[in-house]
Amino acid sequence: MYYQVGNKCLEQSQAENVYFSLVVPQISQDGQIIKPEYNGSAWVLNGQTIKANLPQCNPVDNLKSGLETGWLLFGVMAAVYFVSITKRLFQ
Incomplete structure (x- = not known):
């Protein structure tokens, strides 16, 4: 426990x-x-x-919470990256 x-x-x-x-x-x-x-x-x-x-x-709950936060951060960074790529294409 x-x-x-x-x-x-x-x-x-x-x-x-x-x-x-x-x-x-x-x-x-x-x-x-x-x-x-x-x-x-x-x-x-x-x-x-x-x-x-x-x-x-439960330590597993802490791990799941950290993974959720990590994936959210990854999603935001990926979105910023694709916006910058799209911005370069239209210039």
């Missing part, structure tokens, strides 16, 4: 590592630093194991 973190589609363990490593530490009123920490097998916050609730994604 893959999960989305930002614009990336990552496996669950990688997604949680990226997500929790981006969390900005907080300082409590008594001066303690509050931040999630990785203990080698799970992410822990104040002694409790935490899990990220991230949206699911």
Whole structure:
């Protein structure tokens, strides 16, 4: 299963590592630093194991979206090329 973190589609363990490593530490009123920490097998916050609730994604969907964008760009470039060729023929 893959999960989305930002614009990336990552496996669950990688997604949680990226997500929790981006969390900005907080300082409590008594001066303690509050931040999630990785203990080698799970992410822990104040002694409790935490899990990220991230949206699911599929890398194939990202590939299809990139291909669609690429073909659109290719179509625009081909149209510009044929317009320039046609313009030269009529000069």
